[in-house]
Amino acid sequence: MSGGRRPPDTREEMHGRRAIALAALAVCATAGTAAQDAHAAPPGRSAAEVAVFKQMNAARAGHGLPRLRHNAILARPARAHSSALVAKGQLDHDGPNGEPFWKRLVAAGFPRNRWMGENLALMPSCDYEPADIVQMWLESPGHRANLLSRRFKLVGVGVATDAGCTTTVFTTDFGG
Numbered sequence: 001m002s003g004g005r006r007p008p009d010t011r012e013e014m015h016g017r018r019a020i021a022l023a024a025l026a027v028c029a030t031a032g033t034a035a036q037d038a039h040a041a042p043p044g045r046s047a048a049e050v051a052v053f054k055q056m057n058a059a060r061a062g063h064g065l066p067r068l069r070h071n072a073i074l075a076r077p078a079r080a081h082s083s084a085l086v087a088k089g090q091l092d093h094d095g096p097n098g099e100p101f102w103k104r105l106v107a108a109g110f111p112r113n114r115w116m117g118e119n120l121a122l123m124p125s126c127d128y129e130p131a132d133i134v135q136m137w138l139e140s141p142g143h144r145a146n147l148l149s150r151r152f153k154l155v156g157v158g159v160a161t162d163a164g165c166t167t168t169v170f171t172t173d174f175g176g
Contacts, residue, residue, distance in 0.1 A: 045075070048159040051130040052170060056147060056155065059134050063148055071175060074156025077104040078171040082160035085169040089162075091120045105173055115176030117146040126165040133170055151176040 057067045081104060085091060093101040101118045110116065121133050137143035146152065152174040161168040 045070075046159060048130070048161075049075075049079075049157040052133060052159060052172070053155065053157050055130045055134040056157075056172070058131075059138060059147060065148060065150065066153070068155040068174075069153060071110075071154035071156050073109045074105060074154055074173040074175055075158065076156065077108045078156040078158030078173045079160070080104075080158070081173075082158035082169040082171040085120070085122070085171070086160045086162045086167050089167055091122050091169070093118055093120065101173070105175070110175055115149075115151045115174075117149065117152060117174040119143045119146050119170075119172045119174075121170040123168040123170075124166065126161045126168050128168060146172075146174055149174070149176075 053068070053070060060067060081095075081101075084096065095101075095104055102112075102116045105116050106112045119137055121136065123133070134147070137147050154175040156173045158171040158173075159168065
């Protein structure tokens with residue numbers, strides 16, 4: 001798989017009084033078979049995930065782009081990665097053994113020869129607005145590139161919060 005441009009892995013930005021850590025990454029691949037798409041929300045899709053998904057599509061619509069479609073194959077590793085990152089309390093695209101994000105997506109069943117990208121965000125609480133998360137992604141060049149890419153047609157969203165409500169992590173895994 002050939003690598004695309006790689007924005008900085010982590011970055012602290014201020015939004016109002018809250019600090020948020022952001023990370024964006026994208027890789028490209030050659031064209032191939034179409035990804036499997038799940039049009040209906042899978043059981044267990046959280047209200048937070050649905051709200052972020054809707055805000056992402058509202059942002060794309062505002063830029064004249066087609067809506068992203070929810071993809072269950074991408075949602076599974078997004079949820080798992082958010083949960084793992086909440087436990088660590090930090091952001092990282094790489095998995096526990098140092099494997100790149102795209103290997104998680106391929107292991108979950110997403111075709112290896114497709115475009116893939118990932119946006120991450122960490123909030124230091126469970127008090128957030130989905131529109132604020134998407135706005136912060138739009139204000140960061142790497143995140144914006146992923147969110148508004150015409151190559152990406154599918155997305156899986158994972159949101160996890162720790163038991164003490166001190167950390168919420170958002171993972172969006174994109175596919176084309």
